[in-house]
Amino acid sequence: MSIEVKGNFDKTKAFFDNYLTERANYIWLLKKYGEEGVRALSAATPKDTGETSSSWYYEIEQKKDRYVIYWKNNHMAGNSTIPLALLIQYGHGTRNGGYVEGIDYINPVLKPIVEKMSNEIWRDLTK
Numbered sequence: 001m002s003i004e005v006k007g008n009f010d011k012t013k014a015f016f017d018n019y020l021t022e023r024a025n026y027i028w029l030l031k032k033y034g035e036e037g038v039r040a041l042s043a044a045t046p047k048d049t050g051e052t053s054s055s056w057y058y059e060i061e062q063k064k065d066r067y068v069i070y071w072k073n074n075h076m077a078g079n080s081t082i083p084l085a086l087l088i089q090y091g092h093g094t095r096n097g098g099y100v101e102g103i104d105y106i107n108p109v110l111k112p113i114v115e116k117m118s119n120e121i122w123r124d125l126t127k
Contacts, residue, residue, distance in 0.1 A: 026121060027060065030069050033117040034058035037071050037110055044109045045085060051075050052084045071110065 038056045045053035055075035061068045073085035077092075091102030 040109045044105045
């Protein structure tokens, strides 16, 4: 018995090379939704001076087998290292022993953006 195979894997290699190139191109999509998230968070952030609402930004981190998008705020509360945006979100104690209840404004703003981004990536991968 003998088996003879002719041909090569050029088409298969081209398919995977194209797929990997497209995957790398999803960074533009993450940037698009990162910017959309920053605009939405800025608009939804309760404003006193406006400094917290204008301090939103995003970062994209490439991990071993995935990308992660983080929305961050760099306006710190007083002399601390805690972003004021988180104190608004989750609440905080006051100097005189009181408590200011949090306002859930981050989750409702980001949920539809993340869903839209996921749906767009899924549609593109399955076409």
